Amino acid sequence: MLKLENIRKTYDMGESQVNALRGIDLTVAEGEMVAIMGSSGSGKSTLLNIIGCLDRPTAGDYYLDGENVSGLDKNRLAAVRNKRIGFVFQGFNLLGRMTVQANIQLPMIYAGTNKNEMDARAKEALNWVGLSKYLGHYPNQMSGGQQQRVAIARALVNNPSLILADEPTGALDSRTSIEIVSIIxxxxxxxxxxxxxxxxEKDISQYCRRLVNLRDGRITEDAPVLNQRNAAADLAAFPKETEAGA
Ligand SMILES: Nc1ncnc2c1ncn2[C@@H]1O[C@H](COP(=O)(O)OP(=O)(O)OP(=O)(O)O)[C@@H](O)[C@H]1O
Ligand SMILES: [Mg+2]
Structure with a gap:
């Protein structure tokens, strides 16, 4: 489904250059669940942004579903993104002045979906993340975990074949993190x-089936996760101290 060949990304800072990715070869098959780990500055977000067509590589080829997307212009990349990819970020990235429903419908507005269909799909997606009663709420009336679930619903509405998540649990407590991972x-x-x-977080990576480690813009490890953890099972066993984060 994804194939990256010798992907490089250099940020030009005028005086100096930052080689954020130094030759990444990576293939991800359909249906995989892959964790990308590495210390701060190792190039994880840069890589995810290229995979997500939010940014273009300086060199190398990137094939998404067989199509070479590394040379596409901004508009074409945006179209690919909108149709095939859902994003989830650490900071949720919801628009505060819009209701949950309006936030979830944004990707469909860009896709030109009609109103009835938008309403139906927003409901279905919100239902899927267990928040069907929250259509009319605003993000600031919800907990972090709930906001992240709304963000997941938003990522789902265009039926993407790929979900990209950059530190989706980075702003959440342990139990809520497992809840979010369970949905993913x-x-x-x-x-x-x-x-x-x-x-x-090593713990979180264990819910994936494969682990890729980055260091200084290169892959230093790429291996299956032995004994992939089941988040729903861990959640059932997790002591529930308070309802506040749920
Ligand atoms: N827009 C940018 N302009 C210039 N340099 C950048 C830009 N984005 C990232 N970098 C640099 O590229 C390198 C990789 O950054 P990246 O954000 O991909 O790291 P990361 O692994 O996601 O780190 P973190 O764990 O802190 O999020 C770093 O040296 C960073 O300073
Ligand atoms: Mg990052």
């Missing part, structure tokens, strides 16, 4: 959506 795991297992997730 369900997307992978039940809907067959390919997942690539950046995390710096």
């Amino acid at each position: 795991q369900q997307l992978n297992i039940e809907k067959g959506i390919t997942v690539v997730m950046v995390t710096h």
Whole structure:
């Protein structure tokens, strides 16, 4: 589904240059769930942004579903993104002045979906993340975990084949983190959506099936996760101290 060949990314800072990615070769098959780890500055977000067509590589080829997207211009990249990729970020990236429903519908507005269809799909997606009663809420009336679930619903509405998550649990407490990972795991297992997730938490990476480690813009390790953890099972066993984060 994804194939990166000798991908390089150099940021030009005028006086100096930063080689954020120094030759990445990576293939991800449909239905995989991959964790990307590495210390701060190792190039994880840069890599995810290129995979997500938010940014273009300086050199190398990137094939998404067989199409070489590394040379596409901004508009074409935006179209690819909108149709095939859902994003989840550490900071949720919801628009505060819009209701949950309006936030979830944004990707469909860009796609030109009609109103009835938008309403139906927003409901379905919100239902899927367990928040069907929150259509009319505003993000600031919700907990971090709930906001992240709304962001996941937003990522789902255009039926993407790929979900990219950059530190999706970075702003959440332990229990809520497992809740969010559990939803992401369900997307992978039940809907067959390919997942690539950046995390710096070893615990969280163990919910994926494969672990890629980056260091200084290069892959230093790429191996299956032995005994992939099941988030739903861990959640059931997790002591629930308070309802506040749920
Ligand atoms: N827009 C940019 N302009 C210039 N340099 C950048 C830019 N984005 C990232 N970099 C640099 O590229 C390198 C890789 O950054 P990147 O954000 O991919 O790291 P990361 O692994 O995601 O780190 P973190 O764990 O802190 O999020 C770093 O040296 C960073 O300073
Ligand atoms: Mg990052």
